[in-house]
Structure formats: structure tokens, C-alpha cells
Amino acid sequence: MKVLIPTPLRSYTNEREVDAEGATLAAVLADLDRRYPGLRFRMIDEQDRMRAHVRFFVNGVQTFDLTHPLGPADSVQIVQALSGGSCGRRQ
Amino acid sequence: MAKPLPQQCPATFRKAQPAAAKTGHIGPTIFRSTDLGKTRKEAAKPPAFAKAPEGEKGRAVDHTFWLTPAHADEPNVWYAGTSPQGLFRTEDGGVTWEPFSIVSDDPQFRAWMGSVQDGTPDGPKMHSIIVDPRDPSHLYFVMSSGGVHETTDKGRTWTPLVEGLSVVEGFDAANLVSHDPHCVRLCATNPGRLYQQNHCGIYRLDRPGTRWDRIGKAMPAEIGDIGFTMVVHPRDDNTCWVLPMDGGTVWPRISLQGKPSVFVTRDGGQSWRKVANGLPKQRAWWTVKRQAMAADAESPVGLYFGTTSGELWSSRDEGRKWETMARHLPEIYAVETATPA
Numbered sequence: 001m002k003v004l005i006p007t008p009l010r011s012y013t014n015e016r017e018v019d020a021e022g023a024t025l026a027a028v029l030a031d032l033d034r035r036y037p038g039l040r041f042r043m044i045d046e047q048d049r050m051r052a053h054v055r056f057f058v059n060g061v062q063t064f065d066l067t068h069p070l071g072p073a074d075s076v077q078i079v080q081a082l083s084g085g086s087c088g089r090r091q
Numbered sequence: 092m093a094k095p096l097p098q099q100c101p102a103t104f105r106k107a108q109p110a111a112a113k114t115g116h117i118g119p120t121i122f123r124s125t126d127l128g129k130t131r132k133e134a135a136k137p138p139a140f141a142k143a144p145e146g147e148k149g150r151a152v153d154h155t156f157w158l159t160p161a162h163a164d165e166p167n168v169w170y171a172g173t174s175p176q177g178l179f180r181t182e183d184g185g186v187t188w189e190p191f192s193i194v195s196d197d198p199q200f201r202a203w204m205g206s207v208q209d210g211t212p213d214g215p216k217m218h219s220i221i222v223d224p225r226d227p228s229h230l231y232f233v234m235s236s237g238g239v240h241e242t243t244d245k246g247r248t249w250t251p252l253v254e255g256l257s258v259v260e261g262f263d264a265a266n267l268v269s270h271d272p273h274c275v276r277l278c279a280t281n282p283g284r285l286y287q288q289n290h291c292g293i294y295r296l297d298r299p300g301t302r303w304d305r306i307g308k309a310m311p312a313e314i315g316d317i318g319f320t321m322v323v324h325p326r327d328d329n330t331c332w333v334l335p336m337d338g339g340t341v342w343p344r345i346s347l348q349g350k351p352s353v354f355v356t357r358d359g360g361q362s363w364r365k366v367a368n369g370l371p372k373q374r375a376w377w378t379v380k381r382q383a384m385a386a387d388a389e390s391p392v393g394l395y396f397g398t399t400s401g402e403l404w405s406s407r408d409e410g411r412k413w414e415t416m417a418r419h420l421p422e423i424y425a426v427e428t429a430t431p432a
Contacts, residue, residue: 008117038133042117045151046139053116080116 001072003032006054006080009043012036020076025056026066028076043078055079109134109169109185111155119154121171123185127429136187138171138179140195150175157382159220162227172217176204176234192246194232200249203237205268210236218381219275223282231275231285235381238270239287255303257291259341273319274381281328286360288321288333288381295360306360314338314347314354320384324392324409329359332366332386332410334379334396344378351375353394353410366410377402382425397423 003020005013013036020035022028026048033040043054048066050056056063057077058070070076106125113119121138122131143149152173161168161180171179171188180191194200204215216235223229228245231252239252253270262269271290278284287294293307293316307316315338324330332355336343346352352367377398384396394406401420406413 008114037135038120038137041137041139042120045118046141047143047149047151049151051118082116 004077012039025068053081107184113154138188157218170220174214176217203267238267278328319381322386325388369413385426387428
């Protein structure tokens with residue numbers, strides 16, 4: 001399946017979109033780590049928790065569940081969540 | 092001046108130098124360079140805590156804060172201190188890192204580490220990991236907060252080393268979580284002598300003694316002896332430099348009245364002298380963090396410090412005259428000197 005990689009992690013893949021396999025989101029992330037060593041730990045901590053500023057979407061719908069089932073026709077989008085900034089008036 | 096003893100294998104003489112990385116948005120890692128930073132390769136297994144048993148909330152490394160090369164007899168070994176506080180070791184030049192000793196998960200150490208409120212604003216720090224150049228089994232590490240700790244058997248057992256250290260008024264000095272040592276340095280020519288810049292004073296400890304002597308009491312009263320960083324002379328165990336923050340407040344982050352000054356002692360802390368020629372005379376509202384000051388091994392010694400406002404300052408004559416080497420950098424966390432082979 002296709003996986004969209006966020007800009008801060010493209011130093012691992014050198015591509016915006018890559019292929020990965022797996023029956024769950026966890027399996028896909030493990031496959032990505034095999035293909036691009038070190039990539040998973042930047043997104044998932046040693047307690048298997050999603051890091052605070054990394055978000056996962058399956059077919060455009062956000063999920064917080066690493067056991068989320070996936071099929072070959074699904075697509076995964078990994079997004080860097082931004083935080084901070086100002087609540088001030090927009091120009 | 093004494094002839095230097097055999098040193099820890101200097102980082103610049105090692106095949107690989109590790110550097111900690113954290114972007115703020117993705118998880119922490121360590122990169123290794125074998126060409127003095129021209130290219131870097133990521134560690135295969137960066138420092139990480141053990142997976143917690145089912146149902147328990149385990150800790151996750153937020154960032155690696157400190158890196159120390161081990162003894163010269165262990166050229167591929169480095170130690171790392173993290174935030175939240177943990178102690179790690181690599182034996183392959185930084186490719187894979189494992190928890191070292193009992194420190195990261197021991198209940199007593201975890202209690203001394205306290206909660207996130209007991210550390211600095213960007214997380215409690217494990218730092219000042221020091222290897223005795225005479226003995227690879229003799230190590231120190233320091234927790235902010237949590238005190239100074241020593242092992243003489245390569246981490247099998249540890250002993251706290253906080254006697255004589257002050258804590259913030261109202262806190263219990265008998266509880267190690269109250270202790271906030273900011274920076275501990277070992278003298279290159281006399282590994283039996285340690286200096287310390289603490290949240291509550293400047294200290295010296297001569298081993299095998301165990302009681303720290305508050306040499307900061309000899310600092311000018313209006314300056315006080317609070318700060319973050321401290322460097323020792325590479326060849327003279329009586330000489331060290333500090334850059335104090337405003338000692339008139341409890342949690343200072345700037346020098347008194349925005350007028351930063353370096354102070355030097357040449358007599359082991361019995362007296363201090365201001366060396367500030369060239370430093371800003373006013374409105375310098377910056378902090379110099381605990382890792383952001385360094386000395387080289389030249390004669391006279393070159394001194395360097397970086398500021399939270401992104402200025403790098405240097406002195407080529409042991410602090411007599413200061414000048415800026417670089418401006419408009421990002422916030423400077425750490426400064427190290429290196430001598431390419």
C-alpha cells in the first residue's frame with residue numbers, strides 16, 4: 001500500500017510516498033522501519049505510544065490505534081502535527 | 092602547572108563522534124560522524140528505556156542531553172545521559188545504546204529523580220557523566236535534580252555524594268530530590284579534584300574526601316554564586332571559570348542587571364576575580380547554559396561560551412579579553428572544543 005511520508009521524515013525515504021506492507025498499522029510501521037531503519041522510533045516511542053506530534057490517517061481518517069486493520073487497497077498518511085503559534089488576528 | 096595525566100580518550104581522537112538530535116516534532120535519536128561532522132549516520136538503536144510491563148506507564152526518552160567518551164582503554168565506549176533521566180552506554184561507537192547499570196529503573200533512583208516538576212523547564216537532566224582517567228570502573232554522574240553519584244565498581248553499586256551541598260530554602264537537604272547540581276567538572280591534571288556549579292553555590296571536592304566545600308562564598312556578595320556552567324583549566328587544578336547568573340534571586344536566568352561577567356579563581360576557590368573586558372556592559376538578557384562553556388588546551392587557554400540568544404563568545408587569553416566569534420545563531424545549548432588530528 002502507499003504511505004505518505006511527512007517532510008521531517010523524508011531524509012529517511014527521499015520520497016514523498018513509499019510502498020509498505022502489513023495487515024495492521026503496527027505491521028506497516030514495522031515494514032517501513034525495515035526498509036528505512038530508524039524511521040519508526042521517530043514516530044513511535046519505546047512504550048509503543050504514538051509521539052505527540054505525529055498523526056496517522058488511514059484513507060484520510062485519523063486513527064490512534066496501532067492495531068487498526070489494513071488491506072492492500074488502503075492508504076496511510078503520516079502527518080506532522082503542528083502546535084504552538086499565536087491566536088492573534090490573521091492578516 | 093602539572094603535567095597532564097593520561098586522559099579520557101578525547102572525543103576528537105575517536106573514530107566516531109556521536110551527536111544527539113531532537114527536532115521537537117519527531118522522536119529523539121543519535122547521529123554518528125566519523126569525519127568530524129562532514130557526514131552523519133543515524134544510530135541503529137538510540138537510547139530508549141525498557142518497555143514497561145503490561146498495565147504500567149513506562150518512560151520514553153525525550154532527548155539525549157549528555158554524551159561522555161569512556162576511558163582511553165575503551166575507545167568504542169560512550170555514556171549518555173537523557174531526559175527524563177536515564178543512563179545509557181554504547182560499546183560500538185554509538186551504533187547501539189543500552190541502559191547502563193541499574194540507574195534508569197531502580198526505584199530509589201527513580202524517587203531521587205523526582206517528577207517533571209523537579210527538573211529544569213525542558214525536563215530533568217542526567218548530566219556531567221565523568222570517567223576517572225586513572226580507572227575505567229570509577230564513574231560519576233549527576234542528576235538535576237537528584238544529586239551527585241559515584242561508583243567505583245563500574246556501576247554495580249553507587250554512592251550519593253552530596254554532603255555539604257546546600258538546597259533551596261525550605262527544601263529538605265536529606266532528600267536527594269532537593270539537590271540540583273548544575274555542572275560538575277573533574278580536573279585533568281588532578282582527577283582527585285572536582286568542581287561544581289550548583290543551583291545553590293559553587294563547590295570544590297578533594298577526594299577521597301566526601302564533603303563539598305562552598306568556595307562560592309568567596310565570590311563578591313552582590314554577584315553571588317549561582318549559575319549553570321563551569322570550566323576547569325586543562326593543566327592547573329587551582330584554576331576554573333564560572334559565569335554567574337543573578338545570585339539575588341532563587342531561579343535566575345540572567346546575569347545581575349543584564350551585565351554578564353566571567354569570574355576566575357587561581358587558588359582553588361579561595362578568591363575570585365572578574366574577567367569581563369569586552370563583554371556587554373548592559374542589557375545582555377541572556378543565559379549561558381551548563382554545557383555552553385568550554386576551554387581548549389592551548390597556552391594560554393582559550394575560553395568559549397554560547398548564549399541562549401545565539402552568540403558565541405571567545406577569549407584567547409584565559410578570559411582577560413572577550414570577543415564575539417559568531418552572532419545570530421539559534422539558541423546555543425552546548426559548546427565543545429576539538430583539535431583535528
